[in-house]
Amino acid sequence: MSVEKKEVRIAVTDGMLIPSGKDKNVITAWSISLIFAICSIIYLCVKNPDPYLDILKFLPDGILVTFQVTISAILLTIPIGLATGMGRLSENRIINLVASTYVEIIRGIPLLVQLFFIYYAIGEFVQLPDLTAAIIAMSVCYGAYMGEVFRAGIDAVDSGQAEAARSLGFNKTETMFMVILPQAWRTILPPVGNEFIALLKDSSLVSILAVSELLRRGREYASVTFNYFECYLMVALIYLVITLLLSKAVSIMENKLNYYDD
């Protein structure tokens, strides 16, 4: 008998369809979408450089900010998620209750409302740059979802692993960090990638908080030139290209993680 492997796929937020690494097909939904998006951008820019090429040149600053928000928020979200996930699994009633309440509250309020609320709540106490405040707001929201990812990932590790570690003499913390988490990563990382993509898409919401990310840059351009349709078309295509590339990156990373399987 070999130790049974649990195939767990955790999806807490709707990120992206992660392409399967085992799929050797060239024609997939992923490749069709990517080719469609890239060809459309090229076609539009070549056929109608005015306004499409202009728009395309105007947007990179926004893409940069989008990435800045997304990456910073993800980095902040991981410790929040880890703490929340472990809190949710804690035997300590109070820790457990605090973590669960946080998750419950965040899940019950629309993201946009939370963003407004946290953004202005922060403003009540400290004067932070808009970008920083937006990143914190995103992190607080996504931390709860990430907590669920971590909780599920930790939970999916066979309980015999913790027992083996404890019986060798490792304490709870050592067991968590040396035995459980290194294994949980395998189930956690793909959904973290998925959350990353979801977060990147949702970062468009911070455009309402005076942060000049991709969507807002598009809107800024359109409000001057009145090319609303063209602007939003380009913005949409660029988001699509980015998320498609990211979902591929996630799937490559996912395959790398399977190093210790037969």
Place this chain on the structure above:
Amino acid sequence: MTTNPIIQVENVYKFFGQLTALNDVSLNISSGEKVVILGPSGSGKSTLLRSINRLEKIDKGHIIVDGQNITAPECNINTVRQELGMVFQSFNLFPHKTVLGNLVMAPMRLKKMPKEEAEAIALELLKKVGISDKAHVYPAKLSGGQQQRVAIARALAMNPKIMLFDEPTSALDPEMIGEVLDVMTSLAKEGMTMVCVTHEMGFAREVADRLVFMDHGEIIEEGTPEEFFTNPKHPRLKQFLEQIL
């Protein structure tokens, strides 16, 4: 056999809700003694074994291991566990570590042993359990019997005084049971204190100094293999032996 006991189980009770898993269990085990625990499924064998290293917290009574009362709140169970090797039915090797990694992890972290020394000891142990050629592979590559031998070596790497085995061969294909029992037998010959839950009667007969029969959370008969197999007293033990032999 009445030297200072290294394990003292005194009037222990364990409840799972309504269920009494251990019902006033007392058992003393001397240093170097090999005890095999027998009993039907659900009789509390695992619970007793797991209570000895506090994987289960008992509800009443005392358990003293190597002079330390592990049921006392001030007891540092982590240091006591270093003296208690445990082998599980399902091996529980760490899949993200190589065989060698599995063996050196605890000594390096818990005994602050230098890597070279830990690896030298690990390789020695792997030789002893007959799989030195697998030091650098991941557990998933090994057969069940090999995994269980690595698990034994991993427990031995901490140089414990006592080894606990909970049905170490029950999850194995029949042709692999022998190789694991051989390792356990040679360990017994070296004088290790061993407490084994097993249904391998050949092993029990050959290795055990004492057999303990449990039923419904109670120890209802104890004795040498000789006494057990030739002259069982309790009717439930008779019935159990008839079924199993």
